[in-house]
Amino acid sequence: MLEKLTDRIYFLPGEKKTDRPYLYYINGDTMSLAIDAGNSKRHVEKFYHELEERGFRKPDYTVITHWHWDHTFGMHAVAGKTIASVLTNQKLREVQNWEWTKQKMREREESGEDIAFCNQCILCEYENLKDIVVVPAEIEVKEKTAIDLGGIHCVLEPHDSTHSRDSLFLYIPEEKVLVVGDSDCEDYYGDGKYDQERLKNLTAYIEKFDFSTYVIGHDVPRSRKEATDFLKSQMELLE
Template structure:
């Protein structure tokens, strides 16, 4: 079931057990715009079935927030203009060359091109895999693109991110809503989850320039401004305390600065920034 944020903005909540991210729908007077297409054709079809229950304008545009498989493998189900940034387009080219039969998928897993979970989702939720081929995007933008859906402007922009270097966000000014995709998350390198410490401040600056009150994230669904501000505060505090590859030292620095123990979120972030020091070294 779609969640209604306003008369013109809806979203399908994430499902962590199925590796399904949040999907968005923005409606203007003339057209509608989709944000991310799901992790499979089945995910996309379920989203489209929910949209059909609404009396909304036809879907004209689709925006992919970044080139991680769970956000774009449903792309082929949408009869619309697909928009990506330049970096995302380069990453999608590799996927457009993939074959999706069992032998090929297993080879991609063996060479760490895709995860075992990705293979499982593809095998169970993409039919006719022997002839499946990912479509190409239609519009590739460099930095910023503005779309008018009819009295509903969407600002589409590439930003710096601790998650991936091809992150796109979508801002709806009159609603003060920002779709972040996975931009505010960390990443995994050599089996270590980490936040890229060098990109934290630039990312926060890029995101906080928007006058947003609601934030749609890929795997938490929706946060208000207070929740996002708390998230930034905890990340910044953890980053400032993690100045070496020692978690113990990071915790001690945090305690000395804050005069308290870190909470569970802050401890998780401390470990992630310590991991980043390890990755960078």
């Protein structure tokens, strides 16, 4: 069920079984915008059904926070235009060439190109691996970019993170909301641990924003204090 964050922002909670992330909807006066495309066509359809139940239109834009499958495999099924960073699109074009059989998935896992957790969740989400469709975004963001939805603005900015080098952050100044996706998590495609320098840089980047609500990919939104306390606690563990 769709939940309300502010008068302008709503979200569909994630689902742990198949690692579905939280999907967000920003309702402007003239246009609307979704954050992340989910992990399948079925995920998108569930999101749109909930929007329709609330009387909301489908999004004009869908912004992708990073390339990982759970945030992107629904891109081919979304309404409107998709937006991602240049680095995200580079990775998605690479993933477009992957073959989706259990054997190929095992091979990518063994080579380190993909990871076991993702493969396990993909097999739960997809009864038929042939249903997987990977596409790049239609619009690429190279630098800080603002979108006026009417009465509310979304500022997009690509920036490195501890989770993935292609992270795209989204700031909503009228609501003092900062969307970070999975950016403050460890890099599971690396050694599964935090890199101290990347974490230090990420913390400094996040703290420069004037936000009161911190939106993450796989859990409920946090307060500024909760977010900064978490980042500081992870840094202390590395010292």
